[in-house]
Amino acid sequence: MAAVWIIAVSCLIGICCAWIGSILVIRRMAMLSDAVSHSVLPGIVAAYLLIEEMDYGIFIIAAAVTAFISTMLIEGVSKLANYRKDVSMGIIYTLLFSIGIILLSAHQDSVPIQSDHIIQGNLEMIPLEELWIINDVYSLGPYPIWSSLLNLVVVVITFALAYRGIKLISFDHSYASVKGVKTSRWNLIFMALTSLTVVISFSEIGAILVIGFIVIPPATALIFSKKLSHVLLYSSLISCASCIGGYFLARHFDSSVAGSICVVMGILFFIVFCFDNLRAKFAQKNGVRIEHKE
Amino acid sequence: MASKSNPHNNSALQVHSLSVFYGDKPALWEIDFELKQGKKIGILGPNGSGKSTLMKTIMGLIKPASGYVKILGEPLSNVRSKIAYVPQKESVDWDFPITVKEVVQMGRYKPNKLFGRLSKLDKELATKALEQLKISDLADRHIAQLSGGQQQRVFLARAICQEADIYFMDEPFTGVDAATEETIIGIIDELAAEGKTIIMVHHDLNSAQEYFDHIVMLNTRLICCGSTAEVYNQENIKSAFGSQLTILSEIGNKINELNYPVREAGESDS
Amino acid sequence: MRDFIEFISLSNPTVKIVLIGVVLISLSSSLVGNFAFLRKRAMLGDAISHSVFPGVCLSFIVSGEKDPLMILIYSIVTGLIAMFLIDVIGRHKKVKVETAIGIVLSIFFGLGIMLISYIQGNLGDAQSGLQHFFFGQAAAMSREDVQVFLYCSIIIAGTIILFYKGLKQVSFDREHAIATGQPVVLLEIVLSILTVMAIAIGINAVGVILMAALLITPASTARLWTNRLFPMMVIAAILSVVSAIGGAFISYKYSGMPTGPWVVVLLSIMAFGSILFSPKRGALSRVIARKRLERKILKENILKTLFKLQEADKEQTSGFSLQEINCLKAFDGRALERGLKWLQQEKSTQIKNNKWTLTASGNQIGKRITRVHRLWELYLTNKVKLDIDHVHPSAESLEHIITPEIERMLQEELNFPDKDPHNKLIP
Missing domain, CATH: 1.10.10.10 (Winged helix-like DNA-binding domain superfamily/Winged helix DNA-binding domain)
Structure with a gap:
């Protein structure tokens, strides 16, 4: 049963990250998710210090609020100092993460966060986590499975309803705004969705590997897909396959699940990457134009 | 408002005292002209003269420092459904995972109805536009597999299926082959024959005389605006393609650096 | 105040080692950071510092102990491999450079996580102390560590002085440097090696995650005060030394306070101060x-x-x-x-x-x-x-x-x- 829970949660998170990541990768904003995932730490620690009785809901809210503040800070520093986005990201996330670590070391006894888990993820702990029990009898499984499922539902519904809008804005921003699409409102919604996904993933797979879940499967799918819908589909499949593969790899080496999943994602990426490069070379040799088949 | 009460007023585009100082883009100084409907109009000028800046400002993508623009006698936001915009080819990422057909269908998207599905009519119009530009056989290709000319045709097809009244095109002939240029010109002639207005940023002085009935010449300031016969002469070409006025660019830099208002506070144009 | 005098006078030999170590590290990373910032490679430094982590673990698995020189060599090699991979992947038509950075960063770090959890499970966690490389553990620096840092800093500073003119040209205008016949590729390789080296020693003090701050923050802050490279490097160096001393002092005075995060916080405070108050570009002066x-x-x-x-x-x-x-x-x-x-x-x-x-x-x-x-x-x-x-x-x-x-x-x-x-x- 433990294996099922772990694989289920990682697949749910994997699909969410893959969908959000597809758009982030296409719009070259992937590193933003990295910055956000690092920045939420001080918010969470502060919440533990301020609120006596923490539960999972407050945890997520605190993280989400911090995520929002950090994106605003990145934006603000970029504008004020005239920095490129990546510079202000580097400054802000390291600062916020440092504050988090300092708070954590100052209150080690009162905050039940282990700094290792922030880095390495927490997937193997899922089966040991508190269960959601109704009427003291029915167990609905651990909380993370429900939060990641909820996240997935929100992401899928948004994409299903607004697929054309997302496609239009991501492909041709100026054309969309000439058409009268309220691009800033759409961007805001998308940023909110990103923050939510990053926050929920952060608590399970660790601050750093979020970027892997967000970038690698979409980047792999983008190499051979010719439609956005295909990118979404294939990146989800790649993600799930890596989650299953990663779990067993981790079991075999007795190592971190989240880390192993990332490694499997990386292996899949390199297989596709090398295959595509070889095919391009081969096609060139034969004087054929590169056709992307599915 | 004026156009509603007065049907005889057939103004396509009015540009009033438009000044633009936007980042490192070429500046525009107090541009002022008006264009009538149903014409093929070329906006000409050398590199860095602000042609594309003007186009982007008209399209509301750049905020002017002073002045305003009216399309069909009204502000842009009231007439969005009547205009079609063909941006520069370089403005998008051609590695985006999307097929030719999908791009063209974007022409039929309505800004307030991005949630539903496309109607049958929408799809038919997109197919027709593909045929018009002779790219039906490429419909299911990924856009990265197209040549420069084919990419431009895709953009034009997207605009055509919007069935607009005014077409704004930003340098549609850069980096295209001769066959594409001919196809595009054919379509522009067809549109003009239907009474549509075409306003195009163009860089080639030689073909301009042949393509357009009306010409606007720019070089950070307005050089001339009028029918091709009237304004296409050596004197205007020389002042447009001659050197820029040094004092203008000097002060333009200063305005940019200080983010200085070109109108006094409290004074507006409209 | 008395604490500070006692601290800065280096009378305590442990303090002496830690302080010298942290200052050397901050100094060398701020030196290479100037070029990373000017060449618009801010996030690359971040990726490389995450990517050297599996090298650290590998050196432990191979040699079975924490030998500073071995760790350094392994992490430099891993860092260079990561840099090379980013370059190769980023050249693919459909993978942008930013994406390549993200891919390599997470794969390498994932690998590092796998290795460290393997070490913790199988080789005994107690003596490895490898998780110090997450956030850095300046207090645990040994004399041998600091010796290695010293050599690296000398190499970094010496190379930069030696190639100063060429590096300056490459950072400001790569095209022009090529046109004037500078050995651009060679200079870029030199710069990559120096960057990886600075990162490899830097993770001892601040850890792999916060390393980006030591590279980017001093340079970007210094940029607000000057338009010229040499003064910028001097200002960046001063800022990083000040925050290194400050960070080490706070951790000395208050037990349990980590040095690395405090160095970063102090650097950031100076960065924000400059963003608001620097005479030319500061928000307030505007x-x-x-x-x-x-x-x-x-x-x-x-x-x-x-x-x-x-x-x-x-x-x-x-x-x-x-x-x-x-x-x-x-x-x-x-x-x-x-x-x-x-x-x-x-x-x-x-x-x-x-x-x-x-x-x-x-x-x-x-x-x-x-x-x-x-x-x-x-x-x-x-x-x-x-x-x-x-x-x-x-x-x-x-x-x-x-x-x-x-x-x-x-x-x-x-x-x-x-x-x-x-x-x-x-x-």
Whole structure:
């Protein structure tokens, strides 16, 4: 049963990250998710210090609020100092993460966060986590499975309803705004969705590997897909396959699940990457134009 | 408002005292002209003269420092459904995972109805536009597999299926082959024959005389605006393609650096 | 204070080692950070510092102990492999460089996580102490560590001095460097090796996650104070040394406080201070400049208006009331009085029986503004070919930023005219 829970949660998170990541990768904003995932730490620690009785809901809210503040800070520093986005990201996330670590070391006894888990993820702990029990009898499984499922539902519904809008804005921003699409409102919604996904993933797979879940499967799918819908589909499949593969790899080496999943994602990426490069070379040799088949 | 009460007023585009100082883009100084409907109009000028800046400002993508623009006698936001915009080819990422057909269908998207599905009519119009530009056989290709000319045709097809009244095109002939240029010109002639207005940023002085009935010449300031016969002469070409006025660019830099208002506070144009 | 003196005097040998180590590390990463920042490679440094982590773990698995030199060699090799992979992947048509950075960062870090959890499970966690490389553990530095840091810092600083000119050109204008025959590829490789080296020693103090701050923050802060490379490097070095000492001191004084995160926090505080207060680019100084400009505009407008009133009415000698001034040009009521008071203090205007007149110096300024205004109108009509009724609003605003040099250019361009397009005399 433990294996099922772990694989289920990682697949749910994997699909969410893959969908959000597809758009982030296409719009070259992937590193933003990295910055956000690092920045939420001080918010969470502060919440533990301020609120006596923490539960999972407050945890997520605190993280989400911090995520929002950090994106605003990145934006603000970029504008004020005239920095490129990546510079202000580097400054802000390291600062916020440092504050988090300092708070954590100052209150080690009162905050039940282990700094290792922030880095390495927490997937193997899922089966040991508190269960959601109704009427003291029915167990609905651990909380993370429900939060990641909820996240997935929100992401899928948004994409299903607004697929054309997302496609239009991501492909041709100026054309969309000439058409009268309220691009800033759409961007805001998308940023909110990103923050939510990053926050929920952060608590399970660790601050750093979020970027892997967000970038690698979409980047792999983008190499051979010719439609956005295909990118979404294939990146989800790649993600799930890596989650299953990663779990067993981790079991075999007795190592971190989240880390192993990332490694499997990386292996899949390199297989596709090398295959595509070889095919391009081969096609060139034969004087054929590169056709992307599915 | 004026156009509603007065049907005889057939103004396509009015540009009033438009000044633009936007980042490192070429500046525009107090541009002022008006264009009538149903014409093929070329906006000409050398590199860095602000042609594309003007186009982007008209399209509301750049905020002017002073002045305003009216399309069909009204502000842009009231007439969005009547205009079609063909941006520069370089403005998008051609590695985006999307097929030719999908791009063209974007022409039929309505800004307030991005949630539903496309109607049958929408799809038919997109197919027709593909045929018009002779790219039906490429419909299911990924856009990265197209040549420069084919990419431009895709953009034009997207605009055509919007069935607009005014077409704004930003340098549609850069980096295209001769066959594409001919196809595009054919379509522009067809549109003009239907009474549509075409306003195009163009860089080639030689073909301009042949393509357009009306010409606007720019070089950070307005050089001339009028029918091709009237304004296409050596004197205007020389002042447009001659050197820029040094004092203008000097002060333009200063305005940019200080983010200085070109109108006094409290004074507006409209 | 006594604590600080005790701390900085290096009387305690442990403190001495830690302090020297942290300063060396901060210094060398801020040196290479300048080039990373100028070459717009901020996030690359971040990716590399995450990517050296599996190297650290590998060195432990292979050698079974924490040998600073082995760790250094392994992490430099892993870092260079990561850099190479980013380059290769980023060249693919459909994978952008930013994406390549993200891919390599997470794969390598994932691998590192796998290795460390493997070590914890199988080789015994207690003696490895590898998780120190997450956040750094300056307090655990040994004499041997610091020796290695010292050699690396010397290599980094020496190479930068040796190749200074070439590195400067490559960072400012790569194309131009190629054109002038600089060995650009070689220089870039040198810079990559130095960066990886700085990162490999830096993770000892601040850990892989916060390493980016040591690289980017000092350089980007220094950039706000100067436009030239050498002063920028000096400022960045000072900032990083100050925060290194501060971070080490805080961790010395308050037990349990980590050095690395405090170094980063201190660096960031200085960065924010500079963003707000630096004289050229700071937000506050921009606000002050704006206010000053507004004040100048108000004063010049009043002087100009008084000048024009005098010009129009030759007999009037007793001055003009507020109402008369407001008639010619509408001022915000209080602004006019405030402006007149400033001008009075500067002895540009004087008041007699509630009537204002210009003094000689005020007259001169008023005259100049009127002259510039009319010259600009003439320029717009004659050279830019605007209609006469369109030129006034532009002149009304731009008269305040036309410098004496531009005024002279206008005079020459227009052949020292005496009348403006409205047929008014140019004074």
